[in-house]
Amino acid sequence: MKNSKDKKGKNWRSMDTQDRTVFNSILKDLKDHPSVLQMKEYKQHGKTTTYDHCMSVARVSYKLDRLLHSKCDKIALLRGAMLHDLFLYDWHDSNSCTDGLHGYHHADKALKNAREIFNIGKKEEDIIYSHMWPLNISRIPKRREAWVVCMADKYVSLRETIHRK
Ligand SMILES: [Fe+2]
Ligand SMILES: [Fe+2]
Numbered sequence: 622m623k624n625s626k627d628k629k630g631k632n633w634r635s636m637d638t639q640d641r642t643v644f645n646s647i648l649k650d651l652k653d654h655p656s657v658l659q660m661k662e663y664k665q666h667g668k669t670t671t672y673d674h675c676m677s678v679a680r681v682s683y684k685l686d687r688l689l690h691s692k693c694d695k696i697a698l699l700r701g702a703m704l705h706d707l708f709l710y711d712w713h714d715s716n717s718c719t720d721g722l723h724g725y726h727h728a729d730k731a732l733k734n735a736r737e738i739f740n741i742g743k744k745e746e747d748i749i750y751s752h753m754w755p756l757n758i759s760r761i762p763k764r765r766e767a768w769v770v771c772m773a774d775k776y777v778s779l780r781e782t783i784h785r786k
Contacts, residue, residue: 634684644683647699652676656738657703663711666778667785671706674777678702681773691765694744698766701748704739705770707731728753728760 636644651657660672669677679702686693708730710717720726732749735741741749748770751762762768 633688634681636680636684640683643695644680644699647696648679648703651700651703651739654738656707656709656734659709660707663709664713665706666781669781671708674781675703675706677777677781678705678770678773681777682770685769685773685776689769691769693766693769697742697744697748698769700739700741701745701766702770702773704735704741704745705731705749705752705774707734707738707749709734724753724756728757 645652657675658672660675661670663671665671665674679699682693682698682702683695685691686695686698706727708723708727710730712718712723712727728750732746735745735749744764744766747762747764747767751757751760751767752771752774754760754762754771762771
């Protein structure tokens with residue numbers, strides 16, 4: 622990632638038409654599901670909604686998988702990334718997040734919602750459960766898909782926090 626742009630001036634995160642087709646076909650049903658759309662009502666970092674944060678994490682995960690040659694299961698990778706923060710409350714509001722420990726507990730809430738609303742598999746479960754490692758120190762990601770989303774989430778969160786966008 623030292624040279625963030627290739628010879629054609631493209632950023633490593635940019636997607637071509639084929640990437641977008643794969644990406645959109647895997648997330649087609651999730652992107653427009655009412656429970657997922659509900660994430661548009663909540664702010665994640667700065668002005669970014671939780672929905673846009675999850676879309677960015679899915680996009681970066683897709684590109685990171687290619688960059689690292691990690692050969693992830695793309696369906697599980699993207700769907701897990703899209704659902705990783707499906708906790709569905711405003712974590713800045715003390716009435717919604719009464720214990721003040723959102724960072725430690727929201728993965729459990731997202732996992733509970735994802736299990737109840739969607740038919741998720743073990744890989745997606747691992748992605749959601751362990752995405753807050755190393756804050757949740759004992760939840761070391763078990764699968765390559767969970768590692769990639771965990772790294773993508775850190776990268777995207779840092780960008781959103783620094784740029785407050
Ligand atoms: Fe999270
Ligand atoms: Fe996140």
